[in-house]
Amino acid sequence: MAAVKRYRxxxxxxxxxxxxxxxxxxxxxxxxxxxxxxxVRIGKLIEIEAQAADRSxxxxxxxxxxxxxxxxxFEIEEVEG
Amino acid sequence: MKAAIVQIPGxxxxxxxxxxLRGLGIETEYVWHASDTxxxxxxxxxxxxxxxxxxxxxxxxxxxxxxxxAVRQFAEGGGPVIGICNGFQVLIEAGLLPGxxxxxxxxxxxxxxxxxxxxxxxxxxxxxxxxxxxxxxxxNEGRYVAEEETLKRLSQExxxxxxxxxxxxxxxxxxxxxxxVQNIAGVLNERGNVLGMMPHPERAILQELGSTDGRCLxxxxxxxxxx
Numbered sequence: 001m002a003a004v005k006r007y008r009x010x011x012x013x014x015x016x017x018x019x020x021x022x023x024x025x026x027x028x029x030x031x032x033x034x035x036x037x038x039x040v041r042i043g044k045l046i047e048i049e050a051q052a053a054d055r056s057x058x059x060x061x062x063x064x065x066x067x068x069x070x071x072x073x074f075e076i077e078e079v080e081g
Numbered sequence: 082m083k084a085a086i087v088q089i090p091g092x093x094x095x096x097x098x099x100x101x102l103r104g105l106g107i108e109t110e111y112v113w114h115a116s117d118t119x120x121x122x123x124x125x126x127x128x129x130x131x132x133x134x135x136x137x138x139x140x141x142x143x144x145x146x147x148x149x150x151a152v153r154q155f156a157e158g159g160g161p162v163i164g165i166c167n168g169f170q171v172l173i174e175a176g177l178l179p180g181x182x183x184x185x186x187x188x189x190x191x192x193x194x195x196x197x198x199x200x201x202x203x204x205x206x207x208x209x210x211x212x213x214x215x216x217x218x219x220x221n222e223g224r225y226v227a228e229e230e231t232l233k234r235l236s237q238e239x240x241x242x243x244x245x246x247x248x249x250x251x252x253x254x255x256x257x258x259x260x261x262v263q264n265i266a267g268v269l270n271e272r273g274n275v276l277g278m279m280p281h282p283e284r285a286i287l288q289e290l291g292s293t294d295g296r297c298l299x300x301x302x303x304x305x306x307x308x
Contacts, residue, residue: 017183017226018260024188065145068138068174070181071226 004049006079007058011067012043082107082305084124087152087168089114089143094129094165094283101283102126105296105303114146119155124302127152127168129219129281139182139222140170149175161205161302162275166220169267169277178268178277179235180227186260190221194291195258197243197266197280198250204273205301207242213250214243214294216285218258223279225261225268235268242267242276 013019019041026040046066048058058076067074086098088111095111102109112119119125132143143149149171156162156177164172172178185191195218199210227235235241244264247256257264259279267278282295296303 013183018186020184020186020188020224020260065141066137068141068181070179070228071183 003081004051005053007048007050007053007055008077008079009046009048009058009062009066010043010075010077011046011062011072012074013041014071014073015041017071082123082302083121084109084126084302085112085119085122086110086126086128087112087114087148088128089130089132089146089148089171091132091134091143092128092130092167094167094281097281098126098128098165098283101286101295102299104286105299107299107302112148114143114148117147117151119148119151119160122155123160123305125152125155125160125162126283127162127164127171128283129166129168132167132171135222138174140167140172140174143167143171144174144176153177156270156275159272159274163206163298164275164277165281165283166218166223166279169279170222172275172277177275178270179231180225180268182222182279183224183226184222185220185224185258190219191223191258192219193217193258195266195280196246196248196250196256197278198246198252200241200244201239201269201273203239204242204269204276206269206273206276206298209297209300210243211297213246213248214282214285214297215248215292216280216282216295217291218280220259220279223259223261225265225279227262232262238271240269240271240273241265242269243278243280
């Protein structure tokens with residue numbers, strides 16, 4: 001059987017946009033005593049398994065559905081094995 | 082005049098919209114998301130809710146439903162479309178309206194009455210909205226954002242439909258419930274026939290329910306029905 005292809009897609013909020021969830025988590029970390037934490041940003045990790053999709057197909061998935069180009073950026077990582 | 086309320090799995094303001102529009106004397110029917118036609122309808126409402134559990138992003142999955150191709154065609158033909166709350170998120174994700182809606186700045190689900198006022202006074206949707214309007218909001222992701230260039234265009238093309246304001250109509254930071262840029266509560270497409278907004282006009286139709294300020298948005302259609 002042919003090995004499936006695995007990808008990790010990281011979707012993150014554009015840096016210039018306020019991440020309100022990240023800010024809340026930063027505040028919580030500060031209140032737990034992690035005083036040196038200045039910034040927290042939260043993104044999504046989407047794992048994809050496919051028979052044949054190459055990187056350009058995954059890019060198309062990101063553009064069409066997985067990421068919102070107005071607010072988000074994405075990075076694709078192919079996972080070995 | 083016949084209105085369609087688009088039902089998508091997870092819509093939960095569909096009944097409010099049906100009740101509100103029928104209350105205004107507008108013939109109204111549901112249309113299921115798997116439908117690929119809106120033939121016979123003169124007005125389309127994408128109601129609020131949590132379509133597909135807000136998975137991935139609010140409205141992202143619903144925006145790819147079969148009915149949205151029909152909504153796009155309907156809008157391109159100049160047909161009036163309103164997306165309320167999650168319906169606004171769906172229209173944005175479908176590319177029918179610009180910008181994006183992010184989690185509220187306060188990280189809280191907001192469920193209360195706010196005041197908004199129409200900035201554009203020329204569209205079918207906003208022409209009858211004279212004074213500041215009291216109506217409910219109920220959302221977690223209502224912080225409107227857009228790129229600088231988009232904001233400039235919205236302003237230049239008179240496409241900001243509504244802004245959050247005080248009861249007397251002042252646009253202040255305090256009156257902005259969710260951190261939306263420029264207090265924006267609703268925007269129009271280029272042609273002015275497609276409106277998306279976070280507040281719920283369909284829940285402000287009857288005095289018994291707290292406000293009738295939502296009626297003015299549907300004046301043009303209720304009037305069309307009467308004649």
